[in-house]
Amino acid sequence: DQQVKQNSPSLSVQEGRISILNCDYTNSMFDYFLWYKKYPAEGPTFLISISSIKDKNEDGRFTVFLNKSAKHLSLHIVPSQPGDSAVYFCAATYEGGNKLTFGTGTQLKVEL
């Protein structure tokens, strides 16, 4: 029972263009969402988060959009850089819970 889904295992984008990574969730109790980035042989690192009281959160080149009615969130990276090539995990939790539920990840490759 995958409560957080990342249906695209991989994505390839040209340098300078926009990368859009998608995530869907099924549990209506989730009200806080996070994105993590992972390089090979390293632990995941926190990238950006969003609360369900917002529909957008921006941090530099990274923007996360949340569509609660569709139970969908997306991470936009503009402009994409070769150093952004990594696996991106979407995660969800809820108020009062201290456990994250992760998606299966999307491998982003930014090509020159």
Place this chain on the structure above:
Amino acid sequence: DAGITQSPRHKVTETGTPVTLRCHQTENHRYMYWYRQDPGHGLRLIHYSYGVKDTDKGEVSDGYSVSRSKTEDFLLTLESATSSQTSVYFCAISGTAVQDPQYFGPGTRLLVL
């Protein structure tokens, strides 16, 4: 970077042997977590701790036990290792607020032959 270390970083063991992985933090965070990462499954929670001697199960806890006798250390034990436990294991820590992100250690790569 949050002060989290994991030891060992790599381990090869045989089926049936017990294995203990250690996570050590210098951040004095209350919450500590153990995950495993496998292709096609993402990160799955094994066990977590919300204080010294306070632990609870995650979604894939069978075959694993944990202990936390000090704030800074969280041990994961594979009681009798099986080949299905070959994986990369990550420890994470976080504060108490839901907005506090989890910070991950560098991982332990375990191979069970």
